[in-house]
Amino acid sequence: MRLIPVNAGRIQNQDLHNSQQTDYLIITNNSLLSQAERLAAFHRQRNLKVTVITTDKVFNEFSSGTQDPVAIRDLVKMYFDKVRI
Numbered sequence: 001m002r003l004i005p006v007n008a009g010r011i012q013n014q015d016l017h018n019s020q021q022t023d024y025l026i027i028t029n030n031s032l033l034s035q036a037e038r039l040a041a042f043h044r045q046r047n048l049k050v051t052v053i054t055t056d057k058v059f060n061e062f063s064s065g066t067q068d069p070v071a072i073r074d075l076v077k078m079y080f081d082k083v084r085i
Contacts, residue, residue, distance in 0.1 A: 008065065016061045016075065021082050022051040027072060030054050051079075 024043050028036040033054060040050040053075070055067075062071035 011060055011065070014057050014061060016053065016057060017078065019051060021049065022079065023048040024050040025076065025079055026050065026052045027058060027075070028052065028054060030056060 024040070026036045026040055033052070036052050040052050043050045055072070058071050058075050059065055059067055062068075062074045
């Protein structure tokens with residue numbers, strides 16, 4: 001079986017590796033983004049730094065667009081390491 005690359009379209013620029021430290025991380029699917037933003041607003045009112053990230057952005061940056069749960073683990077580990085520094 002021969003694999004042939006296919007153009008999936010344009011991907012918007014993002015830089016999750018350069019994001020700021022956060023107190024509360026919300027990772028959500030695009031279909032639940034509005035509810036995740038409501039939850040984030042609730043916690044921001046209580047003076048927490050909240051970051052909302054969609055799974056599409058996580059997959060694009062940490063697993064080359066492939067839906068791999070390891071990408072989510074790597075993102076959380078990156079944030080964990082930033083807190084320890």
